[in-house]
Amino acid sequence: MNRKKRVTIYDIAQKLNVTASTVSRALSSNGYVNEATKQLVLKTATELNYKRNTLASNLRMGQTKTIGVVVPRINQNFFANVIAGIEDITYQRGYNLIICQSDEQHDKEVKCVTTLINQRVDCIVISVSADSYNYDHLQNVIDQGIQLIQFDRVADDLETLKVINDNEQAAFEAISHLIEQGYRQIALLEGPQNLNIFRQRKTGYLRALQKFNIPVNKAFIVENAWTKELGAEATRKLLRLAVAPDAIFASTSDFSALGVLEVANDLHIKVPSQLGICGYSNEAFTAITSPSITTIDQFSVDMGKAVANLYFDELEQTMASVVPKTISIKPELIIRGSTLK
């Protein structure tokens, strides 16, 4: 380690013939310090290019002003946006962010959480991975007295602060819209049902069909059509059915919806007249396909901000044990060419 010797409060103290206590008080504006001394300390600190050692400070103070974030994938649009939103708020408050990605693997997620606990972060913000099979590691966070906020993909049973999208309502509105446009044979591409978000979207789908008295056709519900490729594959199968769907709700993602669109184009099936398509997430590309794709905007940056604000709001009531609380953000159906007959 070619680490150079760094200047500490002792260096400043020595130079000014005072003690470290005084320097510390001057630098942190904590406790009484003679104004003249204070100015002198401040001046000397910049002269010597002093940088407070946050490590030592944190260790002493028992808090790190750091929030740990665990997401399945950093470079997935939705999560990147949530992180940006969190950063926006936490930065203003002088907090740092430690970011980890679980790569959708439960084991890696557990390791990430452990690391964050070891780092003594003040709060852990998490959206669980797709193959999560238990939540002991999250319980552990709570047991360690670290704040825990879940967002988007949450473990329902765990009583924590949560920020979610109203997925059920969004799906309900999407399907209602399809029905109003005259579609009747509506297929659902669903995601892993161990994730709350996909369960909820399915519920919204079923609720809408029920409301409009449209029978559920099990052949129309395709499991795990998450990617573009899987969406395309599912579409090919669906379109081969004796009674083929006249609309497909890719509840997993816009990528999946894109797969649907590409297959439709390949087969010269006209969208939206012969086949309606609705995606989920409002990825940038949905606006520029032809036709453009109807989708659902999740307000991801706002979601991140809500997460961060929740932390700061709940922290104010510092001593009190945290009351579980869920903030639900209402997504918005963005109606575009792919469903407008």
Added chain:
Amino acid sequence: MNRKKRVTIYDIAQKLNVTASTVSRALSSNGYVNEATKQLVLKTATELNYKRNTLASNLRMGQTKTIGVVVPRINQNFFANVIAGIEDITYQRGYNLIICQSDEQHDKEVKCVTTLINQRVDCIVISVSADSYNYDHLQNVIDQGIQLIQFDRVADDLETLKVINDNEQAAFEAISHLIEQGYRQIALLEGPQNLNIFRQRKTGYLRALQKFNIPVNKAFIVENAWTKELGAEATRKLLRLAVAPDAIFASTSDFSALGVLEVANDLHIKVPSQLGICGYSNEAFTAITSPSITTIDQFSVDMGKAVANLYFDELEQTMASVVPKTISIKPELIIRGSTLK
């Protein structure tokens, strides 16, 4: 702070009637410890749900195993991918990442860097903001004895480790391709020239024209057409020229190229026959527009991995002062419909 008292090595020591020294040695597998004692310590540690306090450990050890990353925007595809790449490698090495975004603002960038210095990160990885006007803060990093790696947008003069794309060559190849396709009136949408990447792309553009003996038309070079809107605006102006371009190289980004394409479509100008379009970055959407857009892939995830690997490789030669070194990644021209006559 409802922080609970956490279990420390002293708690374990007390329970086992040994000292903290022994516990520490057992936990870190450092120095001699009786195998039986060691197992006992390990067992007790898990029983008590002990988590090492990384803060204290780092303070004592003088390193944090943490890398700070500063990017203009976390939720920009390119940067999100680079971060994911960095994370992939650093995670394997047990390193943490602290992420900051400068929001393209020099002042915020300076603050981010200061925070990271205070955090005593072992290394700072940065891609500078668009309005950077000096690099004192980066010099400061070096002065503090912290490793500095620049990537993509770098301060050329600063002698540090760098990972860059060969922007000039990429632009050169893109323009050469356009010329080979028969385009002769090639316009350039350029980005802020204080950023090296945009200077280099311009150089590549000029070099290609020169090679093929095509005179430079100053009216064809449009400053600062960075976004979709600005790209569109620039295109409208360019197409109104007495001698209008027959191809546009949106060297700033694919978003800009998308703006070009949309204007062309609006004006019923045929792409690629009447107008060729080339973007930069290989954003996902470029593959699915119609026509699809020729662009340049930067291998962003690989770039992130290269950054991280560079850190670990140079660290091995620990004591030696770091020799400035630049790794150049060769981007790849992705030829698509928008330039294939």
Added chain:
DNA sequence: CTGAAAGCGCTTACAG
């Protein structure tokens, strides 16, 4: 208003 002292939780040379 300032100083002396203890302590945050760890690690590690030094004895034994």
Added chain:
DNA sequence: CTGAAAGCGCTTACAG
């Protein structure tokens, strides 16, 4: 193989 002690760089009650 284990313990006693010092120290990483701060902060803060307690005296004065």
